[in-house]
Amino acid sequence: MSETAPIWIDPLGDYETKVDARSAPTNAFLPPQVPWDETTSFKAKLHRIGRLRYYYKWPGHGSRLWWRTRYWPTRRRVLDIRGEYNRKTSRREKTIVDKRPIWWAMAFALFAVLPFILPQDTWNTVLTAAALMCIYGSINLAWMLIIGTAGIFSLASYAVVGAAAYATTYAAIQLGLPWWSLPLLGSVIGLVFGVVIALPALKLDGLYYALLTLGIVELCRVYVIQSGELGSATGGLFGAPSYVPDWLSPPLRQMTLYYASFALMIIALFVYRFVDGKRLGRLLKMAPEKKEAFAEACGIDFYRARINVFLISSTFLGFTGGFYAIHFGGASPNLFSFDTVLLSLSMLVIGGIGRSEGAVLGTVIVVFIDRVMIGIGPLRYVLIGAIMLGVVLFLRGGIFGIKTQFRIWRAKKQSENRSSRAEKGGEMLPEEATETDNKDEIYRRRFDKAQRDFLKCLVTDTVIEEHRTRPLGQHSEALERLLIYFRGQTQVDKYAIMVLEDFKAYRIVGLSGRRGTPPRVVEDRTYPNANEAYHALFLRRVQDLMES
Amino acid sequence: MDFGLVITNAITLACIYGTLAIGLSITWSSLGLVNMAYGFIFALSGYGAWLASLYISSSAPVIFAAGILTGALGGIVVCLCAFIPIHDKPSFPIRGLTAALAISLAGNELLMWIFGPRAKSLPQLFGFWKVNIFGVVVTSDKAGTVVSALFLLTLVLLWMRSSRRGLEIRAMMMNPHAASIVGIGVRSTSIYVMIMTGGLAGLAAVVLAQTYWISPFSGITPMIKGLSIALVGGLGSVPGAVAGALLLGVNEALTAALLGGQYVLITQFLLIILILILRPRGIAGILDRAREA
Numbered sequence: 034m035s036e037t038a039p040i041w042i043d044p045l046g047d048y049e050t051k052v053d054a055r056s057a058p059t060n061a062f063l064p065p066q067v068p069w070d071e072t073t074s075f076k077a078k079l080h081r082i083g084r085l086r087y088y089y090k091w092p093g094h095g096s097r098l099w100w101r102t103r104y105w106p107t108r109r110r111v112l113d114i115r116g117e118y119n120r121k122t123s124r125r126e127k128t129i130v131d132k133r134p135i136w137w138a139m140a141f142a143l144f145a146v147l148p149f150i151l152p153q154d155t156w157n158t159v160l161t162a163a164a165l166m167c168i169y170g171s172i173n174l175a176w177m178l179i180i181g182t183a184g185i186f187s188l189a190s191y192a193v194v195g196a197a198a199y200a201t202t203y204a205a206i207q208l209g210l211p212w213w214s215l216p217l218l219g220s221v222i223g224l225v226f227g228v229v230i231a232l233p234a235l236k237l238d239g240l241y242y243a244l245l246t247l248g249i250v251e252l253c254r255v256y257v258i259q260s261g262e263l264g265s266a267t268g269g270l271f272g273a274p275s276y277v278p279d280w281l282s283p284p285l286r287q288m289t290l291y292y293a294s295f296a297l298m299i300i301a302l303f304v305y306r307f308v309d310g311k312r313l314g315r316l317l318k319m320a321p322e323k324k325e326a327f328a329e330a331c332g333i334d335f336y337r338a339r340i341n342v343f344l345i346s347s348t349f350l351g352f353t354g355g356f357y358a359i360h361f362g363g364a365s366p367n368l369f370s371f372d373t374v375l376l377s378l379s380m381l382v383i384g385g386i387g388r389s390e391g392a393v394l395g396t397v398i399v400v401f402i403d404r405v406m407i408g409i410g411p412l413r414y415v416l417i418g419a420i421m422l423g424v425v426l427f428l429r430g431g432i433f434g435i436k437t438q439f440r441i442w443r444a445k446k447q448s449e450n451r452s453s454r455a456e457k458g459g460e461m462l463p464e465e466a467t468e469t470d471n472k473d474e475i476y477r478r479r480f481d482k483a484q485r486d487f488l489k490c491l492v493t494d495t496v497i498e499e500h501r502t503r504p505l506g507q508h509s510e511a512l513e514r515l516l517i518y519f520r521g522q523t524q525v526d527k528y529a530i531m532v533l534e535d536f537k538a539y540r541i542v543g544l545s546g547r548r549g550t551p552p553r554v555v556e557d558r559t560y561p562n563a564n565e566a567y568h569a570l571f572l573r574r575v576q577d578l579m580e581s
Numbered sequence: 582m583d584f585g586l587v588i589t590n591a592i593t594l595a596c597i598y599g600t601l602a603i604g605l606s607i608t609w610s611s612l613g614l615v616n617m618a619y620g621f622i623f624a625l626s627g628y629g630a631w632l633a634s635l636y637i638s639s640s641a642p643v644i645f646a647a648g649i650l651t652g653a654l655g656g657i658v659v660c661l662c663a664f665i666p667i668h669d670k671p672s673f674p675i676r677g678l679t680a681a682l683a684i685s686l687a688g689n690e691l692l693m694w695i696f697g698p699r700a701k702s703l704p705q706l707f708g709f710w711k712v713n714i715f716g717v718v719v720t721s722d723k724a725g726t727v728v729s730a731l732f733l734l735t736l737v738l739l740w741m742r743s744s745r746r747g748l749e750i751r752a753m754m755m756n757p758h759a760a761s762i763v764g765i766g767v768r769s770t771s772i773y774v775m776i777m778t779g780g781l782a783g784l785a786a787v788v789l790a791q792t793y794w795i796s797p798f799s800g801i802t803p804m805i806k807g808l809s810i811a812l813v814g815g816l817g818s819v820p821g822a823v824a825g826a827l828l829l830g831v832n833e834a835l836t837a838a839l840l841g842g843q844y845v846l847i848t849q850f851l852l853i854i855l856i857l858i859l860r861p862r863g864i865a866g867i868l869d870r871a872r873e874a
Contacts, residue, residue, distance in 0.1 A: 034648025411694040
């Protein structure tokens with residue numbers, strides 16, 4: 034007890050008698066604002082409670098019936114909309130869970146009107162690039178089926194396309210076939226070629242197969258370059274019939290070429306959707322890498338499914354090869370070059386393996402850099418390579434995997450923050466708070482914490498000494514505040530004094546809070562008189578407060 | 582048909598491609614990385630040697646040293662970009678392969694941008710002489726190629742067998758996980774491995790430039806041949822790579838002599854596919870000893 038401790042004088046002292054009013058040394062006055070400022074300003078950070086709303090919440094449909102558009106033959110809805118009840122605002126609201134159909138529709142609309150919004154003098158570059166992009170996009174979608182859905186790391190897609198293009202051009206020159214038969218012939222050739230290169234895939238592991246298919250592409254390239262029949266002298270085999278009528282004017286020809294390629298890409302998207310989203314794709318999603326044994330034990334013949342996907346996509350690649358022949362009027366050895374394979378692989382990797390939108394977006398990006406930014410020369414390939422390297426090093430699922438990856442990262446950071454927050458102090462964590470229906474509880478706990486922070490500042494030796502000398506009766510303000518807080522605690526585990534023998538033996542017990550259940554014994558010590566027991570009990574409560 | 586010429590050609594090419602195959606094999610078995618940027622390292626070291634011959638000196642040791650050092654530098658670059666950042670991440674084999682392909686794409690085009698599409702040639706390093714062995718005329722560049730390739734390969738294999746770093750690399754080849762448990766640093770060892778294999782590529786580039794040219798894309802075909810040899814021999818096995826190189830060299834020589842040059846790749850790939858179907862891990866890669874992907 035210091036000399037400067039202020040003296041408290043009992044305000045209820047008897048003025049009539051000549052006896053001095055009761056007094057005791059006590060704490061200096063501590064405004065509750067001081068510890069409040071201290072605790073809230075830097076010591077215990079008050080966290081904003083709740084989750085951010087990542088989705089736009091549409092208002093509910095009110096008294097109207099919920100109207101949903103469905104595709105005609107199926108019961109499938111156009112948009113996946115989830116309705117939910119917001120407990121905070123007590124209103125219904127709707128969330129669009131999957132916005133991809135909207136993006137697809139916008140992209141399709143853009144592609145459909147592309148010739149009309151472009152000035153006509155850019156048609157030569159941009160429309161040609163867009164047509165090329167659509168053809169590359171369809172090849173990539175079929176390739177994505179092989180790499181993503183079937184999980185076969187094959188690099189021989191361009192071998193199939195090129196073989197079909199060369200064979201159909203050759204057949205058209207020799208037999209004079211009409212243009213519409215070339216894609217069909219190409220499909221047959223693609224299927225045959227697919228069967229041939231699918232055979233080693235049954236036996237070989239992923240990387241071995243990748244290297245082998247790379248070799249097959251090189252084999253095709255060297256064969257085509259050396260063979261006189263396939264136009265080694267003219268740098269490609271040309272002379273296939275074109276699907277564009279001769280009498281069209283040049284702008285109309287370009288538009289026809291563009292829309293035909295666009296139609297090809299739409300067919301490719303349908304193929305992708307009906308392979309990846311239907312039975313075969315479902316089977317293969319059950320058998321991802323390193324889970325094959327489990328899938329096999331479930332009765333999934335994933336080898337067969339993989340080979341089926343491979344053959345379907347090879348057939349489509351052959352179709353694309355036939356289309357390539359009638360689009361460009363022939364085939365060139367460029368189709369087999371290592372750079373074409375690399376560029377196409379970079380399209381898949383940049384967009385994200387295993388999703389159709391990834392194949393399309395990657396194709397758009399790479400073809401744009403390759404064909405439109407032609408002014409920077411070979412540097413554009415360096416740019417593509419740099420983008421591809423960055424995507425491989427930093428992203429797990431390409432550009433379209435960023436969202437998932439960001440969410441995983443955010444969840445990781447959140448849980449790190451949660452575990453590093455040492456001072457919880459009875460406040461609710463944000464996640465806990467959102468799950469609680471009674472929001473008053475959040476604020477009650479927050480108030481309780483602030484109150485305890487304040488009361489902790491009041492516990493001093495002076496106050497304890499004051500309580501020791503006189504446990505009952507009127508006390509100084511600080512002690513009185515503490516005692517009032519202690520009295521207000523719930524009955525569960527509240528300390529009480531049990532009289533073992535009147536005026537001789539007292540003991541501290543903890544109340545159970547439940548009728549019929551006797552209090553538990555807290556310590557086996559007995560106290561010789563009531564005041565000592567009161568003080569011991571007070572010390573216990575103070576200790577609990579300081580520890581909370 | 583001059584069988585002597587065919588055979589000496591086959592042996593020379595087998596030496597060069599075998600060197601590349603051994604480099605690829607060692608990289609794969611110790612790091613688990615299919616170094617698709619090997620063609621880029623090859624072309625890069627060719628240009629390094631060419632620059633040295635232009636600006637420093639055109640003597641053989643300088644050019645060899647320049648080629649090998651540039652190759653080692655290229656190996657370090659590939660290691661820093663495609664191995665060290667992702668080697669402990671999920672689905673590393675495919676990602677590493679893709680990253681190496683990206684380096685190859687960007688690097689080759691960078692060479693194209695810097696040096697232009699015109700091919701360069703190195704001075705003749707081995708002089709102009711001929712030797713007649715049992716009626717077969719061996720020219721100086723062929724003899725020099727075989728001798729230098731065998732010399733460097735022997736040196737590398739001896740180093741791997743006898744030095745402490747070689748012990749670490751061999752431990753990584755056996756089991757990378759166990760190697761890291763007993764205290765072998767995966768990253769530092771990967772740098773050594775890439776320096777070594779990059780140097781091998783540099784040597785192959787310099788000696789191949791004796792007969793062919795140096796151009797930005799000259800590395801692709803040798804790399805694919807090296808990969809085929811490594812595949813046949815079993816990725817990760819040095820004796821397998823030697824056997825594969827000999828086998829494919831003989832095949833190439835025989836096909837060129839009996840059927841004609843344009844059928845070489847066809848018979849080669851039929852042979853590779855046949856061997857791989859019979860033995861999915863190549864000639865020497867026995868299933869339980871090969872590295873798990």
